[in-house]
Amino acid sequence: MDRRAKAILNRDKAERLNTEWNVGAVQSRYSNDGHWYATLAHFPAALFDANGYVFFATEEEYQNSPHLRIGKQISIRRPGISAIPNYVRVVDSSLSPDLDVDIHSVIATEGQRRLVLHLQRERKPSIVRKKKAQAASLDCEICGFSFSRSYGGIADGYCEVHHLLPLSEVEETTKTRLEDLAILCANCHRVVHLQNPPYTLSEVRAMLTG
Structure with a gap:
């Protein structure tokens, strides 16, 4: 080639x-x-x-x-x-956000295994839909950004979902509760994951306020 x-x-x-x-x-x-x-x-x-x-x-x-x-x-x-x-x-290079990961097939450190499970839960479509339906607003819980207000109808209903449970507490048997999830914009979600374990929402808010 x-x-x-x-x-x-x-x-x-x-x-x-x-x-x-x-x-x-x-x-x-x-x-x-x-x-x-x-x-x-x-x-x-x-x-x-x-x-x-x-x-x-x-x-x-x-x-x-x-x-x-x-x-x-x-x-x-x-x-x-x-x-x-x-x-x-992400480990599996064919992974789609809509697919579950067989964590037991992943050869990785414990921290990596927990991170894969964390990201898997954030991206599971059924969880995202339920959180959107429950939320009073889809504004980012860190900065207040709204995709629909900024981009109009084309972005109506769009947001990202972040799992608040610390990685140290993530286990396969732990059931994801809607109160364990936060609505975030893409930028804040990326910043939250700039370190492992992720920053808390309060820590990222503090970055914005200086």
């Missing part, structure tokens, strides 16, 4: 994973081994490998990352983006 064909294939993979994993990046790049990427110019943005991704909410966050060497291309030391602290491991 020539270089141009490979670049097109990687671009298509990045766009597909960005959509399937509900990442919300404006620009995305893919590298199978997580070492070399084309540079990023539009934000929020994400770098993907076969098992997960790193999200950059702003250009400043991207430019100041100590884990990236940014020149004509982005280079990352081995083992690649998977070693970056805010890397989100």
Whole structure:
């Protein structure tokens, strides 16, 4: 495969994973081994490998990352983006947000296993629908942003759902309650997951108020 064909294939993979994993990046790049990427110019943005991704909410966050060497291309030391602290491991590269994950088939650390289960629950369509139906408002519980007010009818009814239960308490047998879920906008949800375990809603609100 020539270089141009490979670049097109990687671009298509990045766009597909960005959509399937509900990442919300404006620009995305893919590298199978997580070492070399084309540079990023539009934000929020994400770098993907076969098992997960790193999200950059702003250009400043991207430019100041100590884990990236940014020149004509982005280079990352081995083992690649998977070693970056805010890397989100999805593990199964064919995972769709609408599908359940067989956690027992995942070979990962306990923290990674809990994170996969956490993300699985946030993306389960039945849970999202029930939370939307229960909520008095779909405004972001951190910043107050409303997709429908900002974008009109095309975004009516859209929001993201975040699981509030700490990762240390997440178990397969724990039933998800609607009161354990929060309505968030895409930006705040991404910031919540910039660390593992995730920031609390109060911590992200404090970032906004300085």
